[in-house]
Amino acid sequence: MIPLSWIFFLSLSLFTIGIFGVLARRNLLFILISLELMLNAVVLLFIAGSRYHPTSIANSDGQIMYILILTLAASEIAIGLSLVIHMYRQHHHLDIDKLNQLRD
Amino acid sequence: MIDNLFLISAAVILISALLTITAHNVVHALLYLVVTMLAVSMVFFLLGASFAAALQIIVYAGAIMVLFIFVTMMLHQGEKSLAQERHLFHFSTSIGAFILTLILFCELIFILFFMPLDIDNALTHTYHSEFISVKQIGKQLYGPYSLLVVISAMMLLSALITAIHISKSAHILPKTTKNQEAKL
Numbered sequence: 001m002i003p004l005s006w007i008f009f010l011s012l013s014l015f016t017i018g019i020f021g022v023l024a025r026r027n028l029l030f031i032l033i034s035l036e037l038m039l040n041a042v043v044l045l046f047i048a049g050s051r052y053h054p055t056s057i058a059n060s061d062g063q064i065m066y067i068l069i070l071t072l073a074a075s076e077i078a079i080g081l082s083l084v085i086h087m088y089r090q091h092h093h094l095d096i097d098k099l100n101q102l103r104d
Numbered sequence: 105m106i107d108n109l110f111l112i113s114a115a116v117i118l119i120s121a122l123l124t125i126t127a128h129n130v131v132h133a134l135l136y137l138v139v140t141m142l143a144v145s146m147v148f149f150l151l152g153a154s155f156a157a158a159l160q161i162i163v164y165a166g167a168i169m170v171l172f173i174f175v176t177m178m179l180h181q182g183e184k185s186l187a188q189e190r191h192l193f194h195f196s197t198s199i200g201a202f203i204l205t206l207i208l209f210c211e212l213i214f215i216l217f218f219m220p221l222d223i224d225n226a227l228t229h230t231y232h233s234e235f236i237s238v239k240q241i242g243k244q245l246y247g248p249y250s251l252l253v254v255i256s257a258m259m260l261l262s263a264l265i266t267a268i269h270i271s272k273s274a275h276i277l278p279k280t281t282k283n284q285e286a287k288l
Contacts, residue, residue, distance in 0.1 A: 008216050012212040023198070036137065064241060
């Protein structure tokens with residue numbers, strides 16, 4: 001049996017790596033990749049919760065949440081990548097620091 | 105045995121996630137991301153969720169990765185974008201974000217290991233449950249969770265419409281602005 005705290009540790013580390021990627025990178029594609037990593041960390045917690053849940057009736061709830069998050073990730077990536085294509089057509093780069101037209 | 109397998113795949117997940125975040129080339133980052141997804145599906149398999157593991161490989165490492173690689177091949181300009189990305193990302197410029205996330209990580213670790221929670225003792229007796237089959241998930245999904253199926257279908261439809269609209273309006277937008285300028 002895998003201790004639950006190990007899975008917590010793995011999920012938290014993966015989530016922190018994803019947050020670091022979102023904060024540190026300035027390329028829009030890398031920010032989307034980091035969002036994928038963060039979603040994976042959350043999904044890992046859901047699966048572990050469905051495994052370690054004491055009652056057997058609620059056992060598959062975590063996997064159903066996993067399917068919902070999978071759909072969410074797919075639609076998010078579709079919209080995000082279309083935004084990437086749109087940005088590249090208009091600006092010919094993917095640097096989010098140069099997107100300051102609303103501010104100026 | 106399962107513990108060792110979990111440790112190995114967890115190490116693979118963390119190392120490849122770090123390499124994903126710090127890579128300069130987008131294609132290399134996507135390759136490391138595929139490795140991360142496969143290792144996460146290995147962890148799912150070790151946790152007894154074999155359907156979720158298969159779904160992870162099919163959807164994440166298959167479909168979403170194909171989308172990423174398609175867009176990258178559309179946008180990639182070889183050495184030019186590589187030099188641009190090298191100019192964009194230095195580790196010394198991202199030291200602030202690194203410190204902030206390190207603080208967050210230490211906070212989460214403190215919550216995990218030093219808060220008085222008695223999870224492990226409560227859960228030592230509960231690992232006797234059976235593996236969750238696809239039939240069980242399907243029964244749940246079309247029984248008490250049928251609203252969730254409807255919601256995810258509407259979400260996919262709205263995402264489809266949004267993606268079509270955003271990628272289409274790039275063609276339409278300059279024309280309309282020109283017409284508006286001519287009218288003005």
